[in-house]
Amino acid sequence: MEHLLHRAIRGQDDHLLDLGCGDGTWLLRALQAHGGATAVGVDISGEGFDHVLSEAARLGLADRLELRRQDVAEYRSARKADLVLSVGAAYAFGGLLQTLNAAREHLTEDGLLLLGDCFWEREPDAAVRAELEDGPQKYADLPTTVAQVVADGWTPIYGYISTTAEWDEYQWCWTGTLARWALDNPEHPDSDLALQMSTTHRASWLGGYRGFLGFVVLLLRRTPPPASTGVS
Numbered sequence: 001m002e003h004l005l006h007r008a009i010r011g012q013d014d015h016l017l018d019l020g021c022g023d024g025t026w027l028l029r030a031l032q033a034h035g036g037a038t039a040v041g042v043d044i045s046g047e048g049f050d051h052v053l054s055e056a057a058r059l060g061l062a063d064r065l066e067l068r069r070q071d072v073a074e075y076r077s078a079r080k081a082d083l084v085l086s087v088g089a090a091y092a093f094g095g096l097l098q099t100l101n102a103a104r105e106h107l108t109e110d111g112l113l114l115l116g117d118c119f120w121e122r123e124p125d126a127a128v129r130a131e132l133e134d135g136p137q138k139y140a141d142l143p144t145t146v147a148q149v150v151a152d153g154w155t156p157i158y159g160y161i162s163t164t165a166e167w168d169e170y171q172w173c174w175t176g177t178l179a180r181w182a183l184d185n186p187e188h189p190d191s192d193l194a195l196q197m198s199t200t201h202r203a204s205w206l207g208g209y210r211g212f213l214g215f216v217v218l219l220l221r222r223t224p225p226p227a228s229t230g231v232s
């Protein structure tokens with residue numbers, strides 16, 4: 001994460017916008033490393049905001065971080081961002097190209113986009129594909145994904161492909177945190193549902209898309225329009 005942020009943030013006073021920011025951890029890390037940077041994170045959930053905001057206060061960063069609980073599709077700001085992040089949230093916009101369009105609206109002229117999205121590492125069988133593509137978002141293999149981004153007017157200047165170990169860690173944390181909460185709170189009305197969600201997700205990952213679905217983070221700049229030849 002630090003490695004990507006280091007490449008993505010160019011000035012100490014850059015303004016960052018994270019669309020679908022989760023609890024805001026990426027922004028907190030970015031502000032820690034970049035003295036005068038400011039950041040806004042937008043997420044429909046707000047889960048974990050309190051923790052990250054109290055961490056920001058403890059570290060003396062509170063006046064540079066704003067976390068907003070809002071639908072990214074509705075978020076508007078007069079202030080353009082030097083860096084827009086959207087990691088694992090393309091489904092909130094309806095897909096990759098819609099995410100690129102939204103990011104473009106929020107970026108300064110020479111701003112950068114840090115975009116994280118899934119791709120098919122290997123061709124899945126029909127059942128796995130149907131399960132993972134049951135919403136508006138469809139995935140492609142990595143070369144096709146990058147080609148779609150390039151065709152939309154962006155140039156990748158860096159990229160990072162998650163390893164299987166990183167994917168496994170993410171999935172164990174996701175399912176394990178939910179399961180642990182359910183077991184710790186058996187009297188809570190949502191306990192059974194949480195345990196069932198954890199079990200279902202784990203089975204769908206281990207028995208389905210593990211090894212098929214990949215995740216890539218691309219650092220993108222807008223490709224300048226081709227220079228005019230002057231020939232009319």
Ligand SMILES: C[S@@+](CC[C@H](N)C(=O)[O-])C[C@H]1O[C@@H](n2cnc3c(N)ncnc32)[C@H](O)[C@@H]1O
Nearest residue numbers: 020021022043044045070071072087088089092
């Ligand atoms: C896979 S998580 C990624 C979170 C974070 N970017 C990260 O890398 O840890 C996707 C996030 O998108 C958020 N999200 C989904 N739909 C959204 C929407 N319409 N507006 C804002 N956030 C949304 C979810 O609440 C969730 O926090």
